[in-house]
Amino acid sequence: MNTDHPYFNAFNTIPQIGPVKFAKLLNFFPNLQSAWQASPFDLAACGLEQAVVEKILETRQNFDPIAEFARLEKLHVELLTIKDQLYPKLLKEIPSAPAVLYVLGRMLPSDEMAIAVVGTRKFSTYGKQATAELVTGMVRANLTIVSGLALGIDSLAHRTAVECGGRTIAVLACGVDNIYPALNRHVAQQILDSGGAIISELPLGTPPLKHHFPNRNRIISGMSLGTLVIEAAAESGSLITAQHALDQNRQIFAVPGSIFNPGSEGPNNLLKMGAKAVTRASDILEDLNLDSIQTELITQEIAPDNEEEAVILGLLKREPTHVDIVVKTTGLPAATVAATLTIMEMKGKVRNLGANQYVISR
Numbered sequence: 001m002n003t004d005h006p007y008f009n010a011f012n013t014i015p016q017i018g019p020v021k022f023a024k025l026l027n028f029f030p031n032l033q034s035a036w037q038a039s040p041f042d043l044a045a046c047g048l049e050q051a052v053v054e055k056i057l058e059t060r061q062n063f064d065p066i067a068e069f070a071r072l073e074k075l076h077v078e079l080l081t082i083k084d085q086l087y088p089k090l091l092k093e094i095p096s097a098p099a100v101l102y103v104l105g106r107m108l109p110s111d112e113m114a115i116a117v118v119g120t121r122k123f124s125t126y127g128k129q130a131t132a133e134l135v136t137g138m139v140r141a142n143l144t145i146v147s148g149l150a151l152g153i154d155s156l157a158h159r160t161a162v163e164c165g166g167r168t169i170a171v172l173a174c175g176v177d178n179i180y181p182a183l184n185r186h187v188a189q190q191i192l193d194s195g196g197a198i199i200s201e202l203p204l205g206t207p208p209l210k211h212h213f214p215n216r217n218r219i220i221s222g223m224s225l226g227t228l229v230i231e232a233a234a235e236s237g238s239l240i241t242a243q244h245a246l247d248q249n250r251q252i253f254a255v256p257g258s259i260f261n262p263g264s265e266g267p268n269n270l271l272k273m274g275a276k277a278v279t280r281a282s283d284i285l286e287d288l289n290l291d292s293i294q295t296e297l298i299t300q301e302i303a304p305d306n307e308e309e310a311v312i313l314g315l316l317k318r319e320p321t322h323v324d325i326v327v328k329t330t331g332l333p334a335a336t337v338a339a340t341l342t343i344m345e346m347k348g349k350v351r352n353l354g355a356n357q358y359v360i361s362r
Contacts, residue, residue: 006069007032008081012100013068013203014059016052022082022099024048036060072204077176078103088112094222094248098201104176105197111169114144115284116224116245118217118238119153120231120263125353127231127263129320130255131156132351134228136361137281139166141290146171146224148216149179149198153230153238155187162194164348169223172200173216174208217241218248225288226251228278232266239266242275251287253278302349302360308332308340309349313360316350320357 011017011025011032028046029035035043036056043053072079080087080101089112091097101107115138119127135145135157145161147154149170161168168191174180176198179188188198201219202212217240221227227245229252232238242252252275257264271277276287304310311330315321323341327334341358344350350358 002081002084004032004083005079005081006065007036008100009069009072009079009203010036010060010063010065011056012201013063014052014055016055019096019099021048021052026083026099036065072102075177075204076104077204078106080107088223090114090225091219091223094218096218097222098219101199101201102176102204103197103199105192105195107169107197107199108144108167110142110167111144111223113142113290114146114169114224116146116220116227116241117153117157118147118220118227118229118232118241119157120233120236120238120266121150121152122263123152123156123231124261124263125320125357126257126261127153127255128156129318129351129353129359131230132160133318133359133361134230134255134278134281134284135160135166136164136348138284139164141281141285142166144169146220148173148213148220148241149181149184149188151181151183155184158187158191158196162190162196165194168194168196170196170198171216171220171223172198172202172208173212174200175202175204175206176200177204178207180208213237214240218244221245221250222248224250226253226276226284228253228255228284229267229270229275230255231257231261231263233262234265234269236266239270242270251276253284253287255279305347308336309344312337312340312344313349316358316360318359320353320359323356323358326358 024047025035040053080103082099086107131153139161145157145168147157158168170191179185221241221244227241229238229242245252252270254267254270254275256271256277257267278284304313315329327337345352349361351361352358
């Protein structure tokens with residue numbers, strides 16, 4: 001255990017201590033243990049307001065940093081601080097980078113190659129297909145997928161990454177001991193089981209309050225090379241993430257959509273303002289100058305394992321095709337088509353969009 005970690009956690013439990021005040025403490029005191037034990041005079045001398053100094057003095061009367069840190073360890077929650085080597089390098093570059101990250105699972109050096117994927121909670125069939133295809137392509141290029149575990153596009157991006165054997169990180173707007181929304185607890189467990197991570201800057205026990213979400217969004221964009229918006233209404237919270245990406249000098253990507261679909265209004269507006277249009281994963285790789293990865297991705301092809309697969313793969317495209325059309329066009333028995341599609345879906349060669357609509361995986 002780093003001897004300063006319990007005191008990072010202790011100060012982080014005080015709502016009045018954010019990134020700016022953390023910086024003042026770190027710059028003034030030799031370590032945070034000294035800051036925690038400092039006199040009111042020294043706390044004021046480092047630039048803290050009197051009300052904040054009083055809150056620190058009040059908190060440390062009833063807060064045992066060592067005991068509280070032991071509780072984190074018992075729950076298998078890792079504490080990453082802005083001083084630690086594994087703290088995300090891209091995130092450290094943004095204004096008001098969080099001083100503390102609570103981590104379930106593990107962070108890896110490879111997470112520097114990350115893309116944020118965000119979007120609406122109420123996605124269309126088009127949005128579902130676009131998310132699955134683009135995330136699959138990015139996972140094949142060994143990019144980490146970062147999102148917010150929200151219902152809709154977020155959870156679909158996480159699930160797709162897991163199903164493709166990729167890596168994904170969920171950033172919460174509450175404590176990591178309080179998975180929100182509760183409906184996505186199974187997705188959170190899938191992320192952890194696959195070797196991914198669930199992170200938050202908020203201490204244990206923090207509920208998902210409204211004002212936490214915009215702050216959370218700056219972390220999603222901040223730890224990513226770029227942010228991809230797939231479907232979002234004109235006032236969607238996903239556009240807050242895009243704005244953070246712009247403020248952080250990161251690339252913004254958007255999936256163009258129908259002018260008649262309210263869910264595409266957000267991405268279409270971003271495109272008007274200069275966002276990069278994305279129709280394939282290779283668009284993102286090219287824009288980020290990941291040329292060697294792009295070449296590898298483009299040259300990947302789906303090879304059939306038997307004659308039935310070859311016939312069906314020759315028919316399926318990126319546009320959804322109903323199973324009845326597959327049966328009629330190929331001339332194969334319905335039972336053979338159903339069995340072959342099921343096996344190919346298990347192999348990751350095709351995707352079932354629901355209602356017996358299939359597309360090829362690329």
